[in-house]
Amino acid sequence: MTIAAPDTLFGCLRTACLDDWRAYTGHPFVRGLADGSLPERCFRHYLGQDYLFLIHFARAYALAAYKADELADIRQAARGLTAIIDVEMDLHVSFCGRWGLDEAAMAGLPEEPATMAYTRYVLEKGVAGDLLDLHVALAPCIVGYAEIGAALVDDPATRLADNPYRAWIEMYAGAEYQEVAAAEVAELDRLMERRGGPGRLESLTRTFRQATRLETAFWDMGLNP
Amino acid sequence: MTIAAPDTLFGCLRTACLDDWRAYTGHPFVRGLADGSLPERCFRHYLGQDYLFLIHFARAYALAAYKADELADIRQAARGLTAIIDVEMDLHVSFCGRWGLDEAAMAGLPEEPATMAYTRYVLEKGVAGDLLDLHVALAPCIVGYAEIGAALVDDPATRLADNPYRAWIEMYAGAEYQEVAAAEVAELDRLMERRGGPGRLESLTRTFRQATRLETAFWDMGLNP
Amino acid sequence: MTIAAPDTLFGCLRTACLDDWRAYTGHPFVRGLADGSLPERCFRHYLGQDYLFLIHFARAYALAAYKADELADIRQAARGLTAIIDVEMDLHVSFCGRWGLDEAAMAGLPEEPATMAYTRYVLEKGVAGDLLDLHVALAPCIVGYAEIGAALVDDPATRLADNPYRAWIEMYAGAEYQEVAAAEVAELDRLMERRGGPGRLESLTRTFRQATRLETAFWDMGLNP
Amino acid sequence: MTIAAPDTLFGCLRTACLDDWRAYTGHPFVRGLADGSLPERCFRHYLGQDYLFLIHFARAYALAAYKADELADIRQAARGLTAIIDVEMDLHVSFCGRWGLDEAAMAGLPEEPATMAYTRYVLEKGVAGDLLDLHVALAPCIVGYAEIGAALVDDPATRLADNPYRAWIEMYAGAEYQEVAAAEVAELDRLMERRGGPGRLESLTRTFRQATRLETAFWDMGLNP
Numbered sequence: 001m002t003i004a005a006p007d008t009l010f011g012c013l014r015t016a017c018l019d020d021w022r023a024y025t026g027h028p029f030v031r032g033l034a035d036g037s038l039p040e041r042c043f044r045h046y047l048g049q050d051y052l053f054l055i056h057f058a059r060a061y062a063l064a065a066y067k068a069d070e071l072a073d074i075r076q077a078a079r080g081l082t083a084i085i086d087v088e089m090d091l092h093v094s095f096c097g098r099w100g101l102d103e104a105a106m107a108g109l110p111e112e113p114a115t116m117a118y119t120r121y122v123l124e125k126g127v128a129g130d131l132l133d134l135h136v137a138l139a140p141c142i143v144g145y146a147e148i149g150a151a152l153v154d155d156p157a158t159r160l161a162d163n164p165y166r167a168w169i170e171m172y173a174g175a176e177y178q179e180v181a182a183a184e185v186a187e188l189d190r191l192m193e194r195r196g197g198p199g200r201l202e203s204l205t206r207t208f209r210q211a212t213r214l215e216t217a218f219w220d221m222g223l224n225p
Numbered sequence: 226m227t228i229a230a231p232d233t234l235f236g237c238l239r240t241a242c243l244d245d246w247r248a249y250t251g252h253p254f255v256r257g258l259a260d261g262s263l264p265e266r267c268f269r270h271y272l273g274q275d276y277l278f279l280i281h282f283a284r285a286y287a288l289a290a291y292k293a294d295e296l297a298d299i300r301q302a303a304r305g306l307t308a309i310i311d312v313e314m315d316l317h318v319s320f321c322g323r324w325g326l327d328e329a330a331m332a333g334l335p336e337e338p339a340t341m342a343y344t345r346y347v348l349e350k351g352v353a354g355d356l357l358d359l360h361v362a363l364a365p366c367i368v369g370y371a372e373i374g375a376a377l378v379d380d381p382a383t384r385l386a387d388n389p390y391r392a393w394i395e396m397y398a399g400a401e402y403q404e405v406a407a408a409e410v411a412e413l414d415r416l417m418e419r420r421g422g423p424g425r426l427e428s429l430t431r432t433f434r435q436a437t438r439l440e441t442a443f444w445d446m447g448l449n450p
Numbered sequence: 451m452t453i454a455a456p457d458t459l460f461g462c463l464r465t466a467c468l469d470d471w472r473a474y475t476g477h478p479f480v481r482g483l484a485d486g487s488l489p490e491r492c493f494r495h496y497l498g499q500d501y502l503f504l505i506h507f508a509r510a511y512a513l514a515a516y517k518a519d520e521l522a523d524i525r526q527a528a529r530g531l532t533a534i535i536d537v538e539m540d541l542h543v544s545f546c547g548r549w550g551l552d553e554a555a556m557a558g559l560p561e562e563p564a565t566m567a568y569t570r571y572v573l574e575k576g577v578a579g580d581l582l583d584l585h586v587a588l589a590p591c592i593v594g595y596a597e598i599g600a601a602l603v604d605d606p607a608t609r610l611a612d613n614p615y616r617a618w619i620e621m622y623a624g625a626e627y628q629e630v631a632a633a634e635v636a637e638l639d640r641l642m643e644r645r646g647g648p649g650r651l652e653s654l655t656r657t658f659r660q661a662t663r664l665e666t667a668f669w670d671m672g673l674n675p
Numbered sequence: 676m677t678i679a680a681p682d683t684l685f686g687c688l689r690t691a692c693l694d695d696w697r698a699y700t701g702h703p704f705v706r707g708l709a710d711g712s713l714p715e716r717c718f719r720h721y722l723g724q725d726y727l728f729l730i731h732f733a734r735a736y737a738l739a740a741y742k743a744d745e746l747a748d749i750r751q752a753a754r755g756l757t758a759i760i761d762v763e764m765d766l767h768v769s770f771c772g773r774w775g776l777d778e779a780a781m782a783g784l785p786e787e788p789a790t791m792a793y794t795r796y797v798l799e800k801g802v803a804g805d806l807l808d809l810h811v812a813l814a815p816c817i818v819g820y821a822e823i824g825a826a827l828v829d830d831p832a833t834r835l836a837d838n839p840y841r842a843w844i845e846m847y848a849g850a851e852y853q854e855v856a857a858a859e860v861a862e863l864d865r866l867m868e869r870r871g872g873p874g875r876l877e878s879l880t881r882t883f884r885q886a887t888r889l890e891t892a893f894w895d896m897g898l899n900p
Contacts, residue, residue: 055296059803062299065287065306066348067578069653071280071314071332074287078306081290085300107296111885113892117792123291124795127802128517128734130580197647203519210786217788284578292803294878336660338667342567345574352577353509353742355805422872428744435561442563505746512749515737515756516798521730521764521782524737528756531740535750557746573741 003146003178004185009192010143012201013136013208020212024140025148029219034152036163040099043165045225047096049115049218051106054092056119057141058084063126064134073131095167114221118214125207132191136204139188140212146181149173228371228403229410234417235368237426238361238433245437249365250373254444259377261388265324268390270450272321274340274443276331279317281344283309285351285363292356320392339446343439350432357416361429364409365437371406374398453596453628454635459642460593462651463586463658470662474590475598479669484602486613490549493615495675497546499565499668501556504542506569507591508534513576514584523581545617564671568664575657582641586654589634590662596631599623678821678853679860684867685818687876688811688883695887699815700823704894709827711838715774718840720900722771724790724893726781729767731794733759735801735813742806770842789896793889800882807866811879814863815887821856824848 004010014021029046032038058081065077093103118141126134149172152158160166171177196204229235239246254271257263283306290302318328343366351359374397377383385391396402421429454460464471479496482488508531515527543553568591576584599622602608610616621627646654679685689696704721707713733756740752768778793816801809824847827833835841846852871879 055299058296058299058303059291059293062287062290062303062306066284066291068284069578071283071310074280074283075310078283078287078303078310081287081303082307085296085303089296110888113789113792113889116796116885116889117788120795120799121791124799124802127577127799128519128580130578130583133580194649194653195647196645196649197643199644199646203644210791213785214788214791294803335663338567338664339563341571341660341664342563345570346566349570349574349577352574352802353744353805355803355808358805419874419878420872421870421874424869424871428869435566438560439563439566505749508746508749508753509741509743512737512740512753512756516734516741518734521733521760524730524733525760528733528737528753528760531737531753532757535746535753539746 003143003150003181008185009136009188009196009204010139010185013139013205016201016205017209017212020209020216021140021144024212024216024219025144025151027216027219029222030148030152032223033163033165033169034155034158036159036165038165040164041225042222044099044101046219046222047092047099047101048106048109049112049221051089051092051096051101051103052109052111052115053119053218054084054089056123057138058089060119060122060126060134060138063123064131067126067131067134095171098167112221114214114217118211118218121211121214125211129207130195132188132195132200132204133207135184135188135191136207137211139184140208140215142184143181144212144215145172146178149177228368228375228406233410234361234413234421234429235364235410238364238430241426241430242434242437245434245441246365246369249437249441249444250369250376252441252444254447255373255377257448258388258390258394259380259383261384261390263390265389266450267447269324269326271444271447272317272324272326273331273334274337274446276314276317276321276326276328277334277336277340278344278443279309279314281348282363282366283314285344285347285359288348288351289356289359292351292359298356320396337446339439339442343436343443346436346439350436354432355420357413357420357425357429358432360409360413360416361432362436364413365433365440367409368406369437369440370397371403374402453593453600453631458635459586459638459646459654460589460635463589463655466651466655467659467662470659470666471590471594474662474666474669475594475601477666477669479672480598480602482673483613483615483619484605484608486609486615488615490614491675492672494549494551496669496672497542497549497551498556498559499562499671501539501542501546501551501553502559502561502565503569503668504534504539506573507588508539510569510572510576510584510588513573514581517576517581517584545621562671564664564667568661568668571661571664575661579657580645582638582645582650582654583657585634585638585641586657587661589638590658590665592634593631594662594665595622596628599627678818678825678856683860684811684863684871684879685814685860688814688880691876691880692884692887695884695891696815696819699887699891699894700819700826702891702894704897705823705827707898708838708840708844709830709833711834711840713840715839716900717897719774719776721894721897722767722774722776723781723784724787724896726764726767726771726776726778727784727786727790728794728893729759729764731798732813732816733764735794735797735809738798738801739806739809742801742809748806770846787896789889789892793886793893796886796889800886804882805870807863807870807875807879808882810859810863810866811882812886814859815883815890817859818856819887819890820847821853824852 004014006015029038029042061077061081061084065074065081068074068077096106122134122137125137149169152169153173160169229239231240254263254267286302286306286309290299290306293299293302321331347359347362350362374394377394378398385394454464456465479488511527511531511534515524515531518524518527546556572584572587575587599619602619603623610619679689681690704713736752736756736759740749740756743749743752771781797809797812800812824844827844828848835844
């Protein structure tokens, strides 16, 4: 099951990288969230790095706003940027607070190589390429988390009762986040229409695959605090 | 008279380029605003290009947010970006409406070479250099308009009564805009402290001078609709 | 007559902007070169700014090398960069020497707004967009000069005998430069195939038109030393 | 022992990150090179990723050429770029050939997260910051390899006779590479003089430390083929 139809750009990219995609979305870290067996110190390690990740994720939206060549696109990217720094980061910080992590401590954490790898890969791809390259590099994160959340909630093997990670699962399975991901799927199609063509698929697939592997490496990092 | 003390970075740059600075701030276009003698078609031409300018000005703040390496700086640049696209552009559009220009018409105007020159110079300097280079390239615009507004209001030769450009003069002379400019002067000092040193002055002066000349070329363009 | 077939990307862009293209390639500055009537001080002014232009033209090839994602493309852009800084600039400097301009003097010239406009427009478009956007912004310069050179040599109205600008005309009409332009036309098609599609034509046309107008503004600058 | 005096910028950065620096330069991978105990499959894995690394290293020099604002600096960076793509890559490919790796195979390798992490970190830091930030991010690689080579040759515990990695050690200990590193140390001082000041040390130290850690992660990757 996927939140994107097979004939969307996202659907094509996902199909073209199916092994890597499954390694990411079905990672042991994810299965540990699903049945609640993930050690708490792994989750806390992940949360701290995710905080650092969000800072660069905000920079990626700022980059998108800079790269836009129409006012409507600047406005849309700026809304994404504002949503991250004014809403998502606060939600993240308050979520982390329940796990005993405070913002100053997270801000002072050494950034793990896996965190640097994914964030800088996305940003650098976005600078070297165009808006479509940037969004394709972001898609495994934005859409992947929605697919993971929805899949976990649908999976009878998932244990929600007494699962310490239930709030995390339900956040990404929730309607609000699913909509964010659906909007990203649509944005990819719109950008492909305006800036791409069949000749770009090979290069976009390479980007999508690399970004997907870096998400897997991010889970790996979570398992090795 | 200047809104920046001589020992601020802005004060140093202004002093180092005084002839160019005076050519910009005392330009015939400005004198035409002061006594109301500027032909209306010149002002309307300027307003339309200023609308296109603002779009790239917004992109410059997005670039600053991308270039920030601390969350506080991302937030500050993002607020600047939001202020432009959600407040200033609306103010500008409604101001232009009183001069018979509507937004769709302005958005469709061919961009003048002088508009492209200044906006792309600022953005490209900001990409090639760092945040300090970017802000120094923006300063002649941000701080210069405040100096012009304040100087016109103080100058006994300025005619405010029945001056069709009175609202423009008072907008830039007003407390709100003066504060924006004072914050930019302070930001330049903060960036110089964190990222610069005496060895950078020569290169920053070159940037400041070039940006100032491009402001002069922007006024020239206004006079030649 | 054009050096690119109508069904190449360059041919499409040229056709879509024909009025602007003719204003550029048939500019009074060009006609003054053709009949030798261009005042010498205009030509010298143009040559000095063209020297400053070449520096940023070299930077555009460096940007293309950075933006490449395959080694063959890095190598090709690097060869272009090396050709400019090791060959073309020396040729230009020695050409200028015959007009009484030495390199140190040209390096110290204030950069004209028209020079900044075109160079920074190209570079900034190249950063904000991708390699295809960058090459489309460069094309009016690279291919346009070849078209101008070839057209002048073919035009019976052109006076080559005793024309002080004969060497300039023959340089751009010559086989070597014509090949450079033909390679650029082919590169545009290759990039369009790999990175574009019909949906990009509108945005590429806008870029091509703006760059063409900035070339016209560069000739205007030459006429006003 | 270090190839940079303590009062150079490189010396200061190295001292400020001494623990991280030692973890990198005295890494088990390096010790395995020194006594020849490193498993061949680890070295081959490292060599293949180093090939991919070099491609982005070339892009970093192209970025430096783009970011330069004087012709002399463009030329210097362009020479570095040319040296990598026309000399170093060929040397690397012929060196790898002796280990049974051919270029086409290396070009087709999946890029490891550790390779992406360091290369994209450097490039992205170079885009977001200025030339000094870029060079500080490159320094642990350029200067560190020289320090490692020289230290191994000087260390009585190093076994050169019958060591399969002797050629690698002697390449980086050799006069030619030591000069490259010394030139980089001097370039850092020159850039600090022209673009920096004491207020930048904190941020430069953070960059240097992160880049050093990513070098350590690159060795870790080598050990885990």
